[in-house]
């Protein structure tokens with residue numbers, strides 16, 4: 001089978017490419033990525049010379065380019081990770097989120113329809129459901145929870161999901177969607193909470209916690225997410241949405257304190273800064289459908305996964321050190337300088 005993975009130079013896409021190239025030597029994996037600020041070919045070093053792997057640089061929203069690529073490559077499966085993925089950036093510049101996340105997705109859907117792709121999988125997020133109150137631990141997002149987005153990012157992802165489902169109903173395109181909770185693990189770009197806090201704590205720099213740090217995220221190790229997507233593209237029912245999450249809820253403050261403790265750094269590094277506008281309070285996934293229908297079970301708990309991840313950042317300083325200099329240093333200064 002020939003499998004197109006878009007956004008494979010990013011965090012989750014990169015981990016997924018590793019998984020697929022190593023797990024299925026008989027399949028051809030084509031990684032299409034625009035190499036935006038979040039794309040990093042260093043992530044693909046461990047697989048770049050494997051015979052079943054190929055990288056193509058390009059934009060999922062570039063229609064002529066995508067149509068040519070699909071005509072030439074005759075993909076069996078498309079897995080779309082490519083996206084603008086950072087909520088804070090969507091608050092300062094929403095336009096590119098519409099361009100990539102909505103128009104990029106519809107371009108891939110058109111090409112998949114035109115060239116007879118056998119499965120189109122959309123990698124979506126629990127953020128499409130909005131948030132849950134902090135004082136109702138009994139509530140969880142199920143696949144039937146109405147879409148109720150808060151940020152430009154989540155609105156663009158929800159729009160994309162609706163187009164994916166429309167292409168199933170209207171054109172019969174064989175689609176699936178996964179909606180996962182917050183991922184963490186190797187190759188995570190250090191603008192996101194966990195790698196940001198690890199890299200800054202190691203440098204004894206202040207750790208910016210938004211608001212009072214009481215917001216809750218439901219953390220899943222990236223390799224458990226990759227296993228879930230692999231199962232869904234092979235065994236999931238077309239037209240269906242599958243929630244992915246491992247019941248690992250933590251407040252942001254708990255996460256930051258866990259990292260500080262593991263690195264033997266003082267809590268005095270924590271600096272409470274002004275809150276994210278529209279900040280979602282709590283995410284919590286009910287993964288029952290994925291567990292009962294497809295037999296998925298996460299391998300990591302948060303406690304085992306965070307230790308593995310911290311160790312990875314300690315062992316792979318070269319990977320993240322050059323990211324946090326240059327252009328990203330300017331972004332960080334603009335984002336936090338006046339908070």
Ligand code: NAD
Nearest residue numbers: 007009010011012034035036038039059060082083085183
């Ligand atoms: P990321 O920002 O690390 O990677 C995104 C990748 O997409 C980058 O390599 C980037 O270069 C590429 N890209 C961006 N625009 C492109 C375009 N127009 N054409 C081709 N490539 C383009 O993101 P991530 O955290 O790995 O997230 C991957 C996907 O998973 C996204 O769709 C995101 O919405 C979804 N998701 C993320 C999480 C999470 O916790 N990170 C959780 C659930 C779902």
Ligand code: DAU
Nearest residue numbers: 085086087125126127181182191192193208209210215252
């Ligand atoms: O839930 C899935 C989503 O998780 C994905 O769809 C997104 O692509 C991904 O970026 C992530 O979104 P979040 O906004 O939850 O992740 P982020 O790492 O940006 O923030 C996690 C929490 O930590 C959130 O409550 C905001 C807070 N935070 C974040 C940063 C970067 C801080 O307190 N300080 C920070 O510096």
